[in-house]
Amino acid sequence: MDNKVNLAVVGIGYWGSKLIREYADIGTSRDDFKLAALCDADAQRLNQAKGNTLKGYSDYKDLMKDHSINAVHIAVPNTDHYKVAKEALLAGKHVLLEKPLCYSAEEAKELCEIAKQKNLVFKAGLIFRFANSLNFLKQVIRSNKHFDRIYFSRFTWEFSRKPMPNVSIIWDLMPHLIDMFLYVNDIKDGDVKIDKLQGSFRRQDKSELADIKLRIGDEDAIFRISWFSSHKTRLIEVFGEKDGKDVSIQLDIITQEMKYIVNDEDGVKDTKIEGFYANNTIKDEAENFIHAIQTGTNDKNNAEDSLLGLEIIRKIEGS
């Protein structure tokens, strides 16, 4: 079969382990796809994970020389995204690179250019684009049934964790949240205005929490992200008005429940919005990557789709 995809996962830590599980599972039921190799700089971790059936590489440069591998899903730390992805693309491999694509828009654009010149699929790990709940929210806010006018969206992402070494919470969480905001509202460009408050407490630099107000074109969003929280919250809220009343939609990403909330003189009433089911987004993203390679399509999470989000994050960090 000449359109067979032989894939390697590069970086098999927290996220890479989840990817391995899904790709291995997909491989059991298909002849046209195989999880063929793993790569990790930590030789002990690599040996434990690869078992007897997978090839293993502790140096990503050696993996890139293996012509039997034609696709890689890269989940190494952010600092190494650019160099590992560049090596892969130059070696002619299709790439799915985790978020944030790179730390600079220039580097990200350079990778997109190499992919284009070599006619390779190049995708970004914008996993929430595969969530049924988010796609349903996108339809709901477009339907005119719930809103005459939308005021703003609010994204709250809080939980408790130790600071991620050398990474600001902004680079860790905001790529997802900004992307969800841009994706749901179909925003492709516009002037960007940012107000922010951010801080770190357990270390000197690199933020551990932030409140950010973003205006792009005439769309507004508020983001609250924090690694200090007594409970885990992942909430998207859209506020607006309908028939003269204040209304909102609330999507709880953890419970996958969506509510429509109407605030009138009789008080606050909420109704559950049904019509979607919670899906396995990692598997759907993986299958979409394989499909893109086999059909030459590159929709949904094309790497170029993440460039605007990247520029906004750079602005947040610089403002």
Ligand SMILES: NC(=O)c1ccc[n+]([C@@H]2O[C@H](COP(=O)([O-])OP(=O)(O)OC[C@H]3O[C@@H](n4cnc5c(N)ncnc54)[C@H](O)[C@@H]3O)[C@@H](O)[C@H]2O)c1
């Ligand atoms: N899409 C999502 O929802 C999501 C969730 C979590 C993490 N991520 C992304 O996945 C990436 C990895 O995050 P993580 O939390 O799994 O990190 P991690 O530290 O748990 O794992 C990273 C792994 O990469 C290996 N590694 C480091 N440098 C390498 C190199 N040059 N070559 C080969 N292996 C190397 C490390 O040994 C480690 O095993 C990050 O970019 C992160 O933003 C995405």
